[in-house]
Amino acid sequence: MKSIRQLVSNRVLAGLISLTGGLLFTSQTFAADPGKIVVQADQPGASISPLFYGLMTEEINHSYDGGLYGELIQNRIFKDAPPRGGGGRGGRRGGQPPAAAGAAAAPAAPTPPPVPVAPAIAHWAKVGSDDSQGSIALDTTDPVNTVALTTSLKLTIAAVGASGRVGVANDGYWGIPVKPATNYQASFYAKGSDGFSGPLTVDIESNDGKTTYATATVPAVGGQWQQYKLTLKTGQVAPTADTRLVISGASRGTVNLNLVSLFPPVFNPRTGAALGGRPVTGFRSDIMQLLADMKPAFLRFPGGNFVEGPNLNDRYNFKITVGPWEDRPGHGGSWGYRATDGMGLLEFLEWCEELKMEPVLAVWAGLNLNNANGVVTGDALKPYIQDALDEIEYVSGPSTSEWGARRAKDGHPAPFKLTYVEIGNEDNLNQGTTTYRGPEGRFALFYNAIKAKHPDLQVIATTDPQVKHDVIDNHAYMSPVDAIRNAHRYDTASRTGPKVFEGEWASQEGGLSNPNRPLTPTFQCALSDAAFLTGLERNADLVIMSCYAPLLTRTNPGGSNWKTDLIGYDSLTAYASPPYYVQKMFSHARGDQVLKVASITPQSVATPPAAPVPAAAPAAGAAPAPGGRRGGRGGTAAPNYNEPLFAAASREDATGDIILKVVNVFPGDQAETVDLTGAKVLKNATGQILVGQPDDTNSVTDPLHVIPKDFVITDASSSWSHTFPGNSITVIRFKTK
Numbered sequence: 001m002k003s004i005r006q007l008v009s010n011r012v013l014a015g016l017i018s019l020t021g022g023l024l025f026t027s028q029t030f031a032a033d034p035g036k037i038v039v040q041a042d043q044p045g046a047s048i049s050p051l052f053y054g055l056m057t058e059e060i061n062h063s064y065d066g067g068l069y070g071e072l073i074q075n076r077i078f079k080d081a082p083p084r085g086g087g088g089r090g091g092r093r094g095g096q097p098p099a100a101a102g103a104a105a106a107p108a109a110p111t112p113p114p115v116p117v118a119p120a121i122a123h124w125a126k127v128g129s130d131d132s133q134g135s136i137a138l139d140t141t142d143p144v145n146t147v148a149l150t151t152s153l154k155l156t157i158a159a160v161g162a163s164g165r166v167g168v169a170n171d172g173y174w175g176i177p178v179k180p181a182t183n184y185q186a187s188f189y190a191k192g193s194d195g196f197s198g199p200l201t202v203d204i205e206s207n208d209g210k211t212t213y214a215t216a217t218v219p220a221v222g223g224q225w226q227q228y229k230l231t232l233k234t235g236q237v238a239p240t241a242d243t244r245l246v247i248s249g250a251s252r253g254t255v256n257l258n259l260v261s262l263f264p265p266v267f268n269p270r271t272g273a274a275l276g277g278r279p280v281t282g283f284r285s286d287i288m289q290l291l292a293d294m295k296p297a298f299l300r301f302p303g304g305n306f307v308e309g310p311n312l313n314d315r316y317n318f319k320i321t322v323g324p325w326e327d328r329p330g331h332g333g334s335w336g337y338r339a340t341d342g343m344g345l346l347e348f349l350e351w352c353e354e355l356k357m358e359p360v361l362a363v364w365a366g367l368n369l370n371n372a373n374g375v376v377t378g379d380a381l382k383p384y385i386q387d388a389l390d391e392i393e394y395v396s397g398p399s400t401s402e403w404g405a406r407r408a409k410d411g412h413p414a415p416f417k418l419t420y421v422e423i424g425n426e427d428n429l430n431q432g433t434t435t436y437r438g439p440e441g442r443f444a445l446f447y448n449a450i451k452a453k454h455p456d457l458q459v460i461a462t463t464d465p466q467v468k469h470d471v472i473d474n475h476a477y478m479s480p481v482d483a484i485r486n487a488h489r490y491d492t493a494s495r496t497g498p499k500v501f502e503g504e505w506a507s508q509e510g511g512l513s514n515p516n517r518p519l520t521p522t523f524q525c526a527l528s529d530a531a532f533l534t535g536l537e538r539n540a541d542l543v544i545m546s547c548y549a550p551l552l553t554r555t556n557p558g559g560s561n562w563k564t565d566l567i568g569y570d571s572l573t574a575y576a577s578p579p580y581y582v583q584k585m586f587s588h589a590r591g592d593q594v595l596k597v598a599s600i601t602p603q604s605v606a607t608p609p610a611a612p613v614p615a616a617a618p619a620a621g622a623a624p625a626p627g628g629r630r631g632g633r634g635g636t637a638a639p640n641y642n643e644p645l646f647a648a649a650s651r652e653d654a655t656g657d658i659i660l661k662v663v664n665v666f667p668g669d670q671a672e673t674v675d676l677t678g679a680k681v682l683k684n685a686t687g688q689i690l691v692g693q694p695d696d697t698n699s700v701t702d703p704l705h706v707i708p709k710d711f712v713i714t715d716a717s718s719s720w721s722h723t724f725p726g727n728s729i730t731v732i733r734f735k736t737k
């Protein structure tokens, strides 16, 4: 029997030691008989959906605005609520709670008459030295257009002192990320009046105004609205986000500005000539690269609660998210901040195209988060059902259809492949279940209309509608212990109903009820996620798709609405959490057919390990309901502390590889004989291992603390001995040809 020490190459071994601080090899080992993992390698079972591993996404935690969407200017069309007093629009967990009705009034104190001050403009401030005079204000008197650019920023320059300028500064999304030798594309609408005709200077500078990192000038500004475009280039500067964008003038008069935009270099840039130069893939490169590396097969969008919206007007309405930026007013998001919709429906689809993902499209289904206008039902749903049909046509219709033609006009004549459409999101919220259910329910009205026009589309329900549905989307946010237990969630579930989409799930330290869980999860959650995933894969005849949620988060203070999230970032650095690497390892080694893991016998030990990782069991009644937190099918197995190893196996058609995934959730090593019954196995095989301590984590300052390591095997056989280290996730590819 070879131990992991012998199997792992020296280079990898060094990596493992540094990865675990040496702890891996000092963990407890048990003098005992090896256990056995038996895989029926010659009896391929159910097919695994090629769409098994994907991404779930919505505008939450500044996922797009201030995240994946490359725009660097915050509040570019001046529609964000003022920073004080305005709150957000409110949403499920954002915005400010309304004052309690009927609350007792505080004793009145004599107050001085208010001093009139111009309301602050979110993310914009006047700059200029004390000897300059000027002001900024919002101006609705002469809009650029009446669709979206209805409010401009008016900069009045009354006097220019020794500093030589009066201007406006934008603080970006937690600063403007300045990197060396980098081109930034700036654009804005401007018009001069009261004698102002330019020039206008555009600077990326330090927040104290002392260092200019890049500058460009518009020599003359006309008296009518006109768009100006410039390139700003940095030199050999040290990266920083302690920065702002300033647009300033040096002569008296007035200048109005609108749609002020600044883009850094983006992922795989392509520009849409049909769109007047709109970047087709305007996505932040480092985040996109992390996503591309996962090789996801589908994208579930646009939510999440972002679909429902905080009220009827701010539901996800694709029609206001397409077309030129000039026509996109944005809308109140579900997570306490306004969405620009720069990341509109076409951008989601281009994101899919870029990463070769299939869209899984959620359409609005009558429910809003705050029940602000009640649930829309019955005949009143008809216009929204038509919106859903139009949205499907925009995505997948030929360019000769009404909405396919609109997509072509927007720069993408070719239709996108669409197989799955989801009716709403979490329609059990706000007691929405009763209106979702039954032959006259919200689900059935959408289902029937969609099937009548698109019989081949697979329609997903978000809670059991008690009428025919093709797929049910189960959501499960779990404590790590529950995730481990739920590796058996689908083992005994009924096979006669709809297929299962595990459309939102994650294990979280302490579960959703723990307010102190970290922003991005630790290695402990990587172990539990991996155990859970083996259960999804083993049940691939029933479970057809899986995606972790949420996907993205800002790590800056105030940038996040939800813990925990798979990928974190500030303005300069993006990093992946340990559970990200589980998703990536499993997605890269999906396989095409399930191979049954007939039995797993743990290594027999003198003293069995005390408890799985993590040790804490949930309080009675805290375990997720059958089917998870929301959703319909599957059960919760009782904990089995004699089951420290979790495994799934599959066969890959193209290579003939047998893929084995083994998760050891205990801190002790587990010596096993792996029996691949009926298989002819070559000696040389490869693997990847992720090991760590439960509290290990990655961060902006230590992004690669926990990462998988490759290893090679030179003595593989159909009855192969191996020690699976404590706290480890191992994926092995056995070669058969």
Ligand code: AHR
Binding pocket: 058, 060, 303, 304, 305, 306, 425, 426, 475, 504, 549, 550, 562
């Ligand atoms: O993923 C975060 C939120 O969790 C989603 O918006 C919602 O669908 C779920 O409740």
